[in-house]
Amino acid sequence: MxxxxxxxxxxxxxxxxxxxxxxxxxxxxxxxxxxxxxxxxxxxxxxxxxxTKEEMLVFALGHIGERITERVRARLVGSPAQSAGTTLGHAAAEVSLLRGEHRAEARVWLAFVAQAAVSEALAEPLRANYAAVQEMFTRLVAEVAEDTGSAGHLDPVRAARTLLALADGLTAHVLIGHLTAEEAHDILHAHLVGLWQRPAEMSRPASGTPGRRSGR
The missing domain is CATH 1.10.10 (Arc Repressor Mutant, subunit A)
Known part of the structure; x- marks a missing residue:
């Protein structure tokens, strides 16, 4: 040292x-x-x-959470030429900790999440970390919705909250071997593609839908 x-x-x-x-x-x-x-x-x-040990654990959780959040922010700042949708996909992948070099970080993060279920001292900084990431996601979702013309059909806050929950949940599924990192990436991609397609599809009349009968 x-x-x-x-x-x-x-x-x-x-x-x-x-x-x-x-x-x-x-x-x-x-x-x-x-x-x-x-x-x-x-x-x-x-x-x-x-x-105390609890104080030490709270600081360590903040330390690792800050590291993850900074990587997400770096994606936002370092990708000015990319579309907001592409940047959002990269940021969600960072939150999921899918890359091999982040596997140890994923194990530690989940250990803290599990302990936070019975420790308010750990739950509080976790909530703050999730809120910060959700705010970044919300901003990106709003940008993409504006670009794709779906702003009137999409709630950015709800979409960001859903994406964060999905990205965070994929961490555990990959870590225990239920999914590969590639499969998790595919799930994220499919979700994002569907997010922008659904509002457009909802605005179109369904094919084969019978019209209203005259005289009624």
Whole structure:
């Protein structure tokens, strides 16, 4: 470890150690002693950065959530030449953590999600993270709806919420082997294509629909 490390830098170093241990053993395997050993700092250093294990876990969750959110934002900023629809697809794939290099991150994320079901301290930052991503999705959906002429038929907030839930759920399905990453990508793509097609289809009369009888 570098000899000179500011307080925030040390907290981030410890958060990385938490994530590595959570990936290997789950959150139940994360102890202050093991975190100190993995981060190559003393127990006292860990306790000076975090008063409790819960405080340490909350910071680690924020650390990994910020990393995922920043990748999504980078997709938005780094793809000015792409359509909003293409950018939205890339951003949703980032949230799903489908790439092989993000598999460990996916395991850690799901470990935190599971623990958050019984820990309000973890649930609160999770909700904030999801809200931030949903806001980005909502903005992109609104742009695509405007471009495709479906703005009058599509609720961007509802569509963004649905897409986020789908993308987040695919993480678990890929992680346990129910789906491959390629199959998950196909599901995301099909959902997005259907999202823009449905309003147009709903506005057209169904083929074969009998007309109203005269004289009625």
């Amino acid at each position: 570098p000899k000179q490390l500011d307080h925030l830098g040390r907290r981030r170093l410890i958060a990385e150690a938490v994530c590595h241990l959570a990936d290997e053993h789950g959150l139940e395997g994360v102890t202050l002693r093991d975190v100190a050993a993995r981060a190559q700092v003393s127990m006292g250093a860990v306790q000076r950065c975090f008063r």
